Amino acid sequence: MSKDNQGPIWEVFVQSKPGKPFRHVGAVHAYDKEMAMENARDLYTRRSEGTAIWLVKADDIVASQPEDNGAFFDPANDKAYRHPTFYVMPEGAKNI
Amino acid sequence: MEDQNKMEEFQAKIDAGIKIEPKDWMPEKYRQTLVRQMSQHAHSEVIGMQPEGNWLTRAPSLRAKKILMAKIQDEGGHGLYLYCAAETLGVSRDKFIEWLHEGKAKYASVFNYPSPTWADMGAIGWLVDGAAIVNQVSLQRTSYGPYSRAMVKICKEESFHQRQGYEIMANLAKGTKEQKEMAQGALNRWWWPSLMMFGPHDSDSANTKDSMTWGIKLETNDDLRQQFIDKTIPQIELIGLKIPDEKAELQENGSYKTSEIDWDEFWNVIKGNGPCNAQRLKHHIKAHEEGAWVREAALAYGAKNN
Numbered sequence: 001m002s003k004d005n006q007g008p009i010w011e012v013f014v015q016s017k018p019g020k021p022f023r024h025v026g027a028v029h030a031y032d033k034e035m036a037m038e039n040a041r042d043l044y045t046r047r048s049e050g051t052a053i054w055l056v057k058a059d060d061i062v063a064s065q066p067e068d069n070g071a072f073f074d075p076a077n078d079k080a081y082r083h084p085t086f087y088v089m090p091e092g093a094k095n096i
Numbered sequence: 097m098e099d100q101n102k103m104e105e106f107q108a109k110i111d112a113g114i115k116i117e118p119k120d121w122m123p124e125k126y127r128q129t130l131v132r133q134m135s136q137h138a139h140s141e142v143i144g145m146q147p148e149g150n151w152l153t154r155a156p157s158l159r160a161k162k163i164l165m166a167k168i169q170d171e172g173g174h175g176l177y178l179y180c181a182a183e184t185l186g187v188s189r190d191k192f193i194e195w196l197h198e199g200k201a202k203y204a205s206v207f208n209y210p211s212p213t214w215a216d217m218g219a220i221g222w223l224v225d226g227a228a229i230v231n232q233v234s235l236q237r238t239s240y241g242p243y244s245r246a247m248v249k250i251c252k253e254e255s256f257h258q259r260q261g262y263e264i265m266a267n268l269a270k271g272t273k274e275q276k277e278m279a280q281g282a283l284n285r286w287w288w289p290s291l292m293m294f295g296p297h298d299s300d301s302a303n304t305k306d307s308m309t310w311g312i313k314l315e316t317n318d319d320l321r322q323q324f325i326d327k328t329i330p331q332i333e334l335i336g337l338k339i340p341d342e343k344a345e346l347q348e349n350g351s352y353k354t355s356e357i358d359w360d361e362f363w364n365v366i367k368g369n370g371p372c373n374a375q376r377l378k379h380h381i382k383a384h385e386e387g388a389w390v391r392e393a394a395l396a397y398g399a400k401n402n
Contacts, residue, residue: 005391006189007398009180026246027180029189031398043173047253066120 007031009058012040014050022054110311115241118184126310131185135192138178140204145171147211163260174250181242197381206289208370215282221261223290229254230324239311269335287340292362294321325352
């Protein structure tokens with residue numbers, strides 16, 4: 001059996017139409033950028049699902065670690081004043 | 097032993113309907129179950145291209161040929177979605193293929209049956225893809241995020257597969273006497289193997305209990321099988337074919353009662369003694385080995401250019 005030679009993994013992001021955010025749709029294996037782009041097109045946009053594709057080598061992605069989630073996202077938990085519902089509006093105030 | 101607290105946190109997430117993502121802690125057996133199930137699912141998509149490939153050069157019209165090509169391409173694509181999702185569990189694509197070739201990983205037994213007539217293309221799309229859809233619709237809610245997302249994509253595409261198959265069968269069923277017989281023959285061949293696709297009875301299914309506790313499976317084999325039967329029997333009757341089960345009858349609750357499945361045949365095909373087991377695997381190994389030089393050349397080319 002051959003060594004691991006399917007090529008590196010590239011994560012694929014597709015924009016469904018101009019103005020929409022790019023969404024992660026999956027991954028492809030490919031040996032270079034050009035092949036990765038063609039594989040991503042053939043695999044993830046067979047039914048006109050997109051008008052643009054971004055590719056990122058999986059190894060180049062920096063990700064947060066779920067086991068650190070508590071401490072890592074903690075600074076956001078005690079700042080209710082960042083939300084509009086924190087503020088008391090005068091009775092009868094409209095359009096605000 | 098695995099940390100009891102982590103185990104409880106994990107189960108609490110599952111029970112709350114929170115998806116498990118690749119970097120999250122998970123019990124080793126959960127990971128192993130997913131590796132087995134997702135790779136088997138991926139292999140099934142890929143091996144499933146073979147019975148259909150058999151008719152590609154002999155499709156009866158250009159329209160039929162284009163449809164069949166598109167369907168086979170989808171099956172390959174579904175295999176790739178699933179391999180990618182399974183790889184997030186830390187097993188490489190090569191390893192999955194190696195396990196398939198060594199017989200350590202399985203694929204759906206249904207693809208070990210031959211496709212001798214054009215009507216088999218109809219029956220496969222209608223029944224085999226139809227049964228797969230029932231299973232996959234349920235799996236869209238599975239607890240492992242990447243698997244769930246792959247299922248959502250696959251379900252969007254499967255509906256065309258089933259409809260093109262039913263169209264073939266409906267056309268044959270209203271054709272000449274020979275064409276109708278061909279359709280009935282294919283229905284007779286694929287009916288039982290399709291029902292077997294849902295796996296053994298819940299009472300005989302080794303994996304069902306853990307899989308349900310962990311939200312990998314959401315409905316049991318028998319429940320999913322019954323959904324398929326109840327959807328399909330009216331479709332058989334609508335196009336004037338005969339249900340390949342004389343004992344099938346509609347019950348008061350609107351559900352059909354059917355004969356017992358031939359479980360000896362089921363286990364026999366799983367063990368590798370079906371009509372095409374050896375041929376399917378041999379063909380996959382041959383294609384993989386004949387492509388080795390392409391992968392080697394591409395790897396060298398990529399190394400030079402990146």
